[in-house]
Amino acid sequence: MPEVAVADAEVREVLGVPANKAVFEPLTHNPWNGVTAGVWRVTADGRSAVLKVLTRTKETSVTWAASNDPRHWNFWRREAYVYQSGLAQVWQPQGLRAPRLLACAERPDGDLALWLEDVPGEPATAWPLARHVEHAHRLGAAQGAVGAGEDRPWLSQRFLRDYTAGKTTGQDLLDDDEAWQHPLVREHFPAGLRADMVRLHHDREWFLTVMESLPRAFCHLDQWPANVRSDGRGSVVLDWAFAGDGALGEDLGNYLPDSVFDLFVPAADLPGLAKEAYDAYLHGLRESGWRGDERLVRLGVCASAVKYDWLTALMLARADDEQPAYGGRGSVPAELRYRERGLVLAFLADWAAEARLLAPQLGFPKAPSGS
Incomplete structure (x- = not known):
C-alpha cells in the first residue's frame, strides 16, 4: 500500500473506508517517468478508483526527469491542472472524454494524489x-x-x-x-x-x-x-x-x-x-x-x-x-x-x-x- 498514513484521509473521502480496508493493486505504467510515483487501482466494498501520484522528487534518468517548467513536455503538475481545470473533458461532445476526477490531494511531502474514475470498459x-x-x-x-x-x-x-x-x-x-x-x-x-x-x-x-x-x-x-x-x-x-x-x-x-x-x-x-x-x-x-x-x-x-x-x-x-x-x-x-x-x-x-x-x-x- 502506498504511504498508508498519508493516503488514509484520501481513501475515506473517495471510497468511504479507512485505507487499511482497501486493496491497492499496482497498475502498469511507465516506471521510468520521473513525474509518476505510482498508479494503483484501489478497491473497497465493491467500489473502486484509480490513484495516480504525481511527484518531482523521483530519481530517474535525465531523459525522463520531471520538470518545474510549466511549458516543458514533462512538467510534473500538468496532469492535475488539466483535470482540475476541466480541460480534460473539452472533447466530450465528440465522444472523447477523460476519467472523472474524484479528488486531488496535496500531500505533506509535496506530491499530488489524483483520484480518478476507474473506467471499466475494454482497453x-x-x-x-x-x-x-x-x-x-x-x-x-x-x-x-x-x-x-x-x-x-x-x-x-x-x-x-x-x-x-x-x-x-x-x-x-x-x-x-x-x-x-x-x-x-x-x-x-x-x-x-x-x-x-x-x-x-x-x-x-x-x-x-x-x-x-x-x-x-x-x-x-x-x-x-x-x-x-x-x-x-x-x-x-x-x-x-x-x-x-x-x-x-x-x-x-x-x-x-x-x-x-x-x-x-x-x-x-x-x-x-x-x-x-x-x-x-x-x-x-x-x-x-x-x-x-x-x-x-x-x-x-x-x-x-x-x-x-x-x-x-x-x-x-x-x-x-x-x-x-x-x-x-x-x-x-x-x-x-x-x-x-x-x-x-x-x-x-x-x-x-x-x-x-x-x-x-x-x-x-x-x-x-x-x-
Missing part, C-alpha cells in the same frame, strides 16, 4: 481494427471542433522538439556497419531501412520546423492504445501529462505506429489501418466544420514520423539486451519485437518520403537532402 490494447478507426473519427471531430483555442500557461509547447532531443541513446550507431550487421537487425529490419533512418535523422530539424509551422490543435500528445478505453459510448483517454500545443494530425500520427510498436496491432495490419483511420480522422474534421486544406492534415500525420527518429538508434544499441514489455513487466521475444518494429519504421520512412514531396507543394522549403 484499446484489445480492440479490433474497426474500433481504432472509430476512435480516429472521434479524434478528428474533437480537434476540428476545439481547434487551437485552448491554451493555458501550463500546457506543453514544442513537445515534439524537446521530447525527441532528450533521446540520444545509440545515435552514433546509425552509421556503424557492425551495429547494422547484428543478427536481429540484419534478419528483421527491411532492406533499405538503414538509408531511410539515417536520412530521417539528418533531416530532423526540417521535419520539426514543418511540424511547428502547421495548423495548430489542442493535443493529448500521448495517444496510443494503452491510454485509451471504451466506456460503451465513446473513447475514454487516460494520462494527460503531456497535453498541449501540437500540429493538426500529430495525435493520429502518434497513435497509429504506437499501436504496433508495443505489439497491440500486427505490423501487417498497419497500412490498411492507417488509411482507414486517416480517412476517418479527416471525415471527423469535416463534420466538425473544419474547412482547411486537407494536404496540411496529411502533412501533419506524415511529418510526425520524426517523433520516432530516436527509436532506430535505440534498437541498434539494445539488440543484445532482454526486451522488456511495456511497463517493465516481463519480456517479449526479441525476434518478434525487431521484426514488427522494423516493419513500422519502414512504414514511417514512407510517411517521411511523402512529407518531403508534399511540403514544397504547400509552400515549405524542400528537405535539405532533396525530395
Whole structure:
C-alpha cells in the first residue's frame, strides 16, 4: 500500500473506508517517468478508483526527469491542472472524454494524489481494427471542433522538439556497419531501412520546423492504445501529462505506429489501418466544420514520423539486451519485437518520403537532402 498514513484521509473521502480496508493493486505504467510515483487501482466494498501520484522528487534518468517548467513536455503538475481545470473533458461532445476526477490531494511531502474514475470498459490494447478507426473519427471531430483555442500557461509547447532531443541513446550507431550487421537487425529490419533512418535523422530539424509551422490543435500528445478505453459510448483517454500545443494530425500520427510498436496491432495490419483511420480522422474534421486544406492534415500525420527518429538508434544499441514489455513487466521475444518494429519504421520512412514531396507543394522549403 502506498504511504498508508498519508493516503488514509484520501481513501475515506473517495471510497468511504479507512485505507487499511482497501486493496491497492499496482497498475502498469511507465516506471521510468520521473513525474509518476505510482498508479494503483484501489478497491473497497465493491467500489473502486484509480490513484495516480504525481511527484518531482523521483530519481530517474535525465531523459525522463520531471520538470518545474510549466511549458516543458514533462512538467510534473500538468496532469492535475488539466483535470482540475476541466480541460480534460473539452472533447466530450465528440465522444472523447477523460476519467472523472474524484479528488486531488496535496500531500505533506509535496506530491499530488489524483483520484480518478476507474473506467471499466475494454482497453484499446484489445480492440479490433474497426474500433481504432472509430476512435480516429472521434479524434478528428474533437480537434476540428476545439481547434487551437485552448491554451493555458501550463500546457506543453514544442513537445515534439524537446521530447525527441532528450533521446540520444545509440545515435552514433546509425552509421556503424557492425551495429547494422547484428543478427536481429540484419534478419528483421527491411532492406533499405538503414538509408531511410539515417536520412530521417539528418533531416530532423526540417521535419520539426514543418511540424511547428502547421495548423495548430489542442493535443493529448500521448495517444496510443494503452491510454485509451471504451466506456460503451465513446473513447475514454487516460494520462494527460503531456497535453498541449501540437500540429493538426500529430495525435493520429502518434497513435497509429504506437499501436504496433508495443505489439497491440500486427505490423501487417498497419497500412490498411492507417488509411482507414486517416480517412476517418479527416471525415471527423469535416463534420466538425473544419474547412482547411486537407494536404496540411496529411502533412501533419506524415511529418510526425520524426517523433520516432530516436527509436532506430535505440534498437541498434539494445539488440543484445532482454526486451522488456511495456511497463517493465516481463519480456517479449526479441525476434518478434525487431521484426514488427522494423516493419513500422519502414512504414514511417514512407510517411517521411511523402512529407518531403508534399511540403514544397504547400509552400515549405524542400528537405535539405532533396525530395
